Amino acid sequence: MSTPHTIQPSYDIVFAGGGTAGLIVATRLATAFPNLRIAVLESGPGTKGVFEHTTPGLYITHLAPTSKTTQFFFSKPSPGIGNRDLVFPSGMCVGGGSSINFMLYNRPSASDYDDWENKYGNKGWGSKHIIPLLQKAETYDIDPTKVNHGDSGPLHVTYGGDFFDIGKQYIEVGSKFEKDRPQSDEGSGFTADSINKFFQMPKWINKDGIRSDVAHHYYYNLGFKNLDVFDGVRVNRVIVTNGIATGVEYLFDKRVHAGASQDLKVVSASKLVIVSAGAMGSPLILERSGIGRKDILNKFKIPVLQELPGVGENYQDHPAIFSPYYADPDTKTMDGIFRGDVEFVAKVTPQYQKDRTGWLATNGVDAICKVRPHPDEVAQLGPEFKNYYDQVLKDYPDKPLFILMATGGSPGDAPAEPTKKFICHNTFLSYAASRGYLHISSSDLYANPDFDCGFFTDPADLATARWAYKKAREIFRRLPIYRGPRLVAHPQFAPGSPAAWDPEEKGPVALDAPVFTYTKEDDDAIDKFTRDVVITSWHSLGTCAMKPRDQNGVVDSSLNVYGIKNLKVADLSIPPSNVHSNTYATAIAVGEKAATIIAQELGGKL
Numbered sequence: 001m002s003t004p005h006t007i008q009p010s011y012d013i014v015f016a017g018g019g020t021a022g023l024i025v026a027t028r029l030a031t032a033f034p035n036l037r038i039a040v041l042e043s044g045p046g047t048k049g050v051f052e053h054t055t056p057g058l059y060i061t062h063l064a065p066t067s068k069t070t071q072f073f074f075s076k077p078s079p080g081i082g083n084r085d086l087v088f089p090s091g092m093c094v095g096g097g098s099s100i101n102f103m104l105y106n107r108p109s110a111s112d113y114d115d116w117e118n119k120y121g122n123k124g125w126g127s128k129h130i131i132p133l134l135q136k137a138e139t140y141d142i143d144p145t146k147v148n149h150g151d152s153g154p155l156h157v158t159y160g161g162d163f164f165d166i167g168k169q170y171i172e173v174g175s176k177f178e179k180d181r182p183q184s185d186e187g188s189g190f191t192a193d194s195i196n197k198f199f200q201m202p203k204w205i206n207k208d209g210i211r212s213d214v215a216h217h218y219y220y221n222l223g224f225k226n227l228d229v230f231d232g233v234r235v236n237r238v239i240v241t242n243g244i245a246t247g248v249e250y251l252f253d254k255r256v257h258a259g260a261s262q263d264l265k266v267v268s269a270s271k272l273v274i275v276s277a278g279a280m281g282s283p284l285i286l287e288r289s290g291i292g293r294k295d296i297l298n299k300f301k302i303p304v305l306q307e308l309p310g311v312g313e314n315y316q317d318h319p320a321i322f323s324p325y326y327a328d329p330d331t332k333t334m335d336g337i338f339r340g341d342v343e344f345v346a347k348v349t350p351q352y353q354k355d356r357t358g359w360l361a362t363n364g365v366d367a368i369c370k371v372r373p374h375p376d377e378v379a380q381l382g383p384e385f386k387n388y389y390d391q392v393l394k395d396y397p398d399k400p401l402f403i404l405m406a407t408g409g410s411p412g413d414a415p416a417e418p419t420k421k422f423i424c425h426n427t428f429l430s431y432a433a434s435r436g437y438l439h440i441s442s443s444d445l446y447a448n449p450d451f452d453c454g455f456f457t458d459p460a461d462l463a464t465a466r467w468a469y470k471k472a473r474e475i476f477r478r479l480p481i482y483r484g485p486r487l488v489a490h491p492q493f494a495p496g497s498p499a500a501w502d503p504e505e506k507g508p509v510a511l512d513a514p515v516f517t518y519t520k521e522d523d524d525a526i527d528k529f530t531r532d533v534v535i536t537s538w539h540s541l542g543t544c545a546m547k548p549r550d551q552n553g554v555v556d557s558s559l560n561v562y563g564i565k566n567l568k569v570a571d572l573s574i575p576p577s578n579v580h581s582n583t584y585a586t587a588i589a590v591g592e593k594a595a596t597i598i599a600q601e602l603g604g605k606l
């Protein structure tokens with residue numbers, strides 16, 4: 001049996017998980033406190049210089065079923081997801097999600113973080129505290145002087161190395177077709193000015209066409225003497241002695257180190273254990289440690305060290321719906337890469353090697369609008385939506401209802417019709433009302449959890465998805481490159497219904513062409529389609545929520561697990577409520593904030 005790493009018996013701080021937030025905390029602390037000895041145990045492989053991680057255009061390769069850099073979780077079948085076993089991929093490598101994600105740069109509303117502070121009592125987590133931390137983390141190469149952006153942080157933001165037709169046309173046509181939704185050069189400014197605007201999508205891609213991930217920009221680029229990051233090391237549980245976390249139990253992950261012993265070993269932490277295994281990993285580690293819902297721990301005969309019924313509850317994501325259309329054959333799209341066409345990749349590689357532009361220097365998602373219904377549109381969403389609107393959106397003008405993005409290419413459809421080009425609208429719900437849960441299902445460390453994503457258990461969410469589909473479809477059929485819908489991947493309207501596609505529609509309609517109208521049956525067809533095709537946005541969060549203990553909170557506002565000393569959680573399991581946007585920015589915010597809190601507790605500062 002091989003022993004992949006020699007891990008010292010004891011460190012000052014031990015991290016369970018070396019993903020986005022965890023690596024930020026570890027590296028910030030290692031820099032500020034050179035005498036602190038830190039170990040990060042990461043279950044996935046290392047990523048240093050690996051072409052598939054650093055090259056933006058290859059992001060889709062991490063979602064291949066054979067991928068070793070992604071962990072695939074499955075939600076159990078339920079009516080809300082068309083009774084399917086739905087897959088939820090999650091980063092599993094040094095750098096976590098930051099090293100495999102789609103690199104879309106999208107930041108939340110100020111009110112999202114203010115909710116954490118004001119509604120859940122987390123002093124220091126409001127937007128006025130968090131925005132400066134996000135500025136510190138980024139260099140906004142697009143225009144570093146822009147308000148609320150950063151000019152010297154480790155992570156870089158550009159528009160990527162290309163701008164496909166789909167992006168240009170979506171911004172142009174969308175802003176003309178939609179009433180009071182103009183073009184803008186800012187969509188992530190945190191304020192209401194970023195809402196209901198069509199804008200070019202920034203990306204976490206450096207000027208030299210390299211992915212801006214945490215692994216290469218916080219860790220691999222700085223030679224640390226006091227920080228050991230061990231790949232392929234999976235944490236089973238936190239060891240708690242007399243109410244104090246004293247270390248963790250781990251084994252070598254067999255998916256990374258095939259043939260390694262599966263015996264459990266222990267590493268001690270003299271000051272702190274930080275669980276940073278992400279929204280899908282952290283609640284499972286806490287439960288295996290005896291921290292969580294009593295009935296679940298009892299079921300697996302795990303001694304209850306701390307009863308915290310919120311562990312694994314409050315699961316949230318942004319349910320996403322992708323709808324493909326055919327594009328003019330001359331359109332530049334990512335389909336060749338999405339299909340895994342080796343010849344196509346070989347053909348486009350020289351351009352990337354030459355000047356870091358083209359297909360490999362982008363992700364193909366080039367335009368976006370964060371849609372919020374105007375007051376005169378609210379009634380269009382129907383009666384199920386009214387309460388939701390009053391509670392979630394009405395008083396927060398900086399909150400959108402959903403995100404409408406446009407992609408050159410369709411990952412799900414390109415393999416099915418290899419001779420075609422696609423454009424695709426991807427919609428995700430910003431604040432889905434539905435909630436899910438995730439708990440241990442077995443004592444097997446590698447087992448899929450008992451996971452229910454909860455999508456579309458609340459009718460307000462279906463109303464949102466329905467309205468979003470109707471809007472997106474009208475914009476797309478007006479784009480000059482549009483060549484008709486890929487019908488099998490759209491709602492199945494009854495022939496002759498007012499919403500049915502004209503089979504002869506193989507090209508764009510006029511800007512002022514009549515819009516579709518919908519019967520109750522048409523709306524039902526959209527709802528069925530929504531349930532049948534919804535997927536994750538890969539934005540899981542909320543499963544160890546930072547809330548008061550009597551509201552099912554798991555950690556306090558200093559990220560301490562209630563009732564246990566020297567144990568914190570720092571990752572996207574801690575948000576008590578959702579943010580409207582893609583979640584990399586918020587994972588960075590959690591990492592930077594956690595580092596600040598811990599540095600203060602250690603008697604220093606960053």
Ligand SMILES: Cc1cc2nc3c(=O)[nH]c(=O)nc-3n(C[C@H](O)[C@H](O)[C@H](O)COP(=O)(O)OP(=O)(O)OC[C@H]3O[C@@H](n4cnc5c(N)ncnc54)[C@H](O)[C@@H]3O)c2cc1C
Nearest residue numbers: 017019020021092096097102103104235278281572582584
């Ligand atoms: C496919 C995909 C595409 C995405 N696209 C975008 C995008 O375009 N833009 C955007 O803003 N956001 C995107 N995101 C979301 C964003 O990347 C994540 O929300 C963010 O990275 C989560 O950070 P985290 O620190 O909470 O967890 P992670 O970064 O997932 O880190 C958790 C780490 O813990 C490790 N771990 C888990 N269990 C254990 C264990 N038992 N022992 C040891 N280690 C463990 C995991 O392997 C992982 O590396 C995407 C995510 C994915 C998965």
